[in-house]
Amino acid sequence: MMNTSTGDERIATHHVSVYYQGNKEALSDVSLTFHAGEISALIGPSGCGKSTFLRCLDLMNREITGCRVDGLIMYHDQDINQHADLFTTRQRIGMVFQQPNPFGMSIYGNIALALRRHGVPKAKIKGIVEESLRSAALWDEVKDKLHSHARALSGGQQQRLCIARTLALDPDVILMDEPCSALDPIATHAIEDTMQSLAARGISVIVVTHNMQQALRVADTTAFFYLGEMIESGKTEQIFSNPHDARLRDYVEGRFG
Amino acid sequence: MRETSITVHAMRARRVDRIATSVLIAIAASLCLLLGIMIGYVLVMGAGKMFDPSFLFGKPQQFKAGGGIGPELFNSFYLLVITLIISVPLALGAAIFLVEYAPDNVIVHVAKMAIEVLASLPSIVVGLFGFLFFVLMMGWGFSIISGALALTMFNVPILVRVIQQALESVPLDQRDAGLALGMTRWETTLFILLPAAMPAIITGIILSAGRVFGEAAALIYTAGQSAPVLDFTCFDLTNPSCPWNIFRPAETLAVHIWKINSEGVVPVLTAISDGTAAVLLVCILLFNLVARFIGRTLSRRLSA
Numbered sequence: 001m002m003n004t005s006t007g008d009e010r011i012a013t014h015h016v017s018v019y020y021q022g023n024k025e026a027l028s029d030v031s032l033t034f035h036a037g038e039i040s041a042l043i044g045p046s047g048c049g050k051s052t053f054l055r056c057l058d059l060m061n062r063e064i065t066g067c068r069v070d071g072l073i074m075y076h077d078q079d080i081n082q083h084a085d086l087f088t089t090r091q092r093i094g095m096v097f098q099q100p101n102p103f104g105m106s107i108y109g110n111i112a113l114a115l116r117r118h119g120v121p122k123a124k125i126k127g128i129v130e131e132s133l134r135s136a137a138l139w140d141e142v143k144d145k146l147h148s149h150a151r152a153l154s155g156g157q158q159q160r161l162c163i164a165r166t167l168a169l170d171p172d173v174i175l176m177d178e179p180c181s182a183l184d185p186i187a188t189h190a191i192e193d194t195m196q197s198l199a200a201r202g203i204s205v206i207v208v209t210h211n212m213q214q215a216l217r218v219a220d221t222t223a224f225f226y227l228g229e230m231i232e233s234g235k236t237e238q239i240f241s242n243p244h245d246a247r248l249r250d251y252v253e254g255r256f257g
Numbered sequence: 258m259r260e261t262s263i264t265v266h267a268m269r270a271r272r273v274d275r276i277a278t279s280v281l282i283a284i285a286a287s288l289c290l291l292l293g294i295m296i297g298y299v300l301v302m303g304a305g306k307m308f309d310p311s312f313l314f315g316k317p318q319q320f321k322a323g324g325g326i327g328p329e330l331f332n333s334f335y336l337l338v339i340t341l342i343i344s345v346p347l348a349l350g351a352a353i354f355l356v357e358y359a360p361d362n363v364i365v366h367v368a369k370m371a372i373e374v375l376a377s378l379p380s381i382v383v384g385l386f387g388f389l390f391f392v393l394m395m396g397w398g399f400s401i402i403s404g405a406l407a408l409t410m411f412n413v414p415i416l417v418r419v420i421q422q423a424l425e426s427v428p429l430d431q432r433d434a435g436l437a438l439g440m441t442r443w444e445t446t447l448f449i450l451l452p453a454a455m456p457a458i459i460t461g462i463i464l465s466a467g468r469v470f471g472e473a474a475a476l477i478y479t480a481g482q483s484a485p486v487l488d489f490t491c492f493d494l495t496n497p498s499c500p501w502n503i504f505r506p507a508e509t510l511a512v513h514i515w516k517i518n519s520e521g522v523v524p525v526l527t528a529i530s531d532g533t534a535a536v537l538l539v540c541i542l543l544f545n546l547v548a549r550f551i552g553r554t555l556s557r558r559l560s561a
Contacts, residue, residue: 091439
């Protein structure tokens with residue numbers, strides 16, 4: 001699905017740099033803009049800083065001791081890197097991880113836990129659970145076993161449950177860190193479909209992937225990271241068919257990475 | 258030429274492997290044998306008394322033959338419960354702080370080292386400290402509360418380590434998932450990490466209970482060496498014969514064994530001591546079995 005509508009600017013970074021303990025620079029001066037209703041892929045070889053960048057966007061780097069993030073991260077006209085309610089921001093900007101990581105409880109409990117903690121009235125929770133499972137294309141498979149253990153699901157189902165868990169909080173940005181790397185091709189396909197339906201609802205989906213085919217299949221825009229720098233970004237088509245930077249050209253042609 | 262040398266090498270490696278395996282098996286077997294002999298000896302020697310209700314629940318005799326260990330048996334369990342009530346929350350709090358919150362600085366390093374040192378303090382030292390501090394300075398006398406606090410002093414460091422390991426073994430991505438859903442560190446700990454770590458924590462608590470249950474040295478000078486006659490119909494918490502009174506002296510099974518062997522004048526004291534030892538041992542074995550069972554059941558249920 002190519003870019004159908006270039007929506008409003010949803011989240012943007014301006015000159016973001018990340019330093020780990022001992023002033024080691026992990027990411028240098030990255031400025032990128034992500035729009036509503038778009039899927040954006042972050043590609044690059046291992047250790048290029050794409051996951052570090054993703055973790056900036058929902059302030060997860062703050063959980064790492066000694067990690068410092070410089071620059072502006074603009075979200076709804078506010079620099080969340082400077083002043084943000086950490087916990088509200090993380091509800092509005094969801095994150096899905098590389099390994100499916102459901103909690104050790106029931107399918108229902110996985111989605112309801114955060115809702116309960118955020119004070120959603122009990123009467124509403126049931127509806128939200130169903131709605132978010134439907135959005136993650138998991139409802140039909142689990143509707144009869146909502147109270148069985150989440151880890152009894154297959155890897156792909158677990159990952160869609162993790163997406164549903166994030167969707168339940170009604171985010172407008174969803175970050176995915178190589179969400180398919182632990183999944184088989186069929187499960188991968190299901191997750192990619194889900195990404196597209198999320199984007200169609202106006203959510204800004206940002207996905208880190210080492211799989212260039214995946215970026216080609218789903219992403220409207222793509223950004224290439226290399227050695228802690230953002231080298232080139234643009235429409236996915238252009239990035240893959242007509243890369244300007246020599247390093248990106250080598251990467252796309254499979255010379256490294 | 259080359260092939261033969263490879264064959265020779267392979268045969269040599271296989272022979273060494275066989276020897277290593279049999280040495281390891283021999284070591285393991287001799288350990289099991291040693292344990293088996295000791296347990297067997299204690300059980301056989303105490304078998305005559307162990308199943309005798311008048312011994313298990315009867316009152317001890319100072320000078321006459323016969324007599325039981327009823328109060329000692331009750332005291333041991335009551336002291337254990339009081340100790341756990343004090344030490345489990347303390348250890349939980351300390352472990353959660355160290356794993357989830359503690360910054361990486363000098364004070365935390367000192368605290369961690371203090372816990373290590375406390376874990377390796379000889380129990381007689383803990384007992385004498387308890388005697389000076391709880392019994393004399395605080396004026397609580399030989400009492401359950403003095404004993405429980407002394408036991409807490411060496412139970413807490415062990416529990417902290419067990420709970421710390423249990424929490425650290427929960428995969429990092431569980432923590433990340435909770436935080437990424439906008440939950441606070443405390444909510445993540447309480448609703449995600451603790452339940453995931455619970456089987457290991459419970460197993461650890463029960464195993465530590467076995468150690469506390471068999472402790473003697475720390476109690477001789479804190480909980481005392483006398484067992485007042487208990488009146489189970491009495492609920493006056495200030496009355497020394499009220500079993501629930503935490504300010505009464507309370508001799509436990511382990512202390513009882515030590516006492517009758519060192520200064521007992523009762524006839525057949527060997528039989529009483531053997532019987533008590535067998536009862537103590539059976540209790541501790543039960544703790545271990547229960548710990549394994551609960552740990553396994555819980556983790557099976559949690560990871561269904």
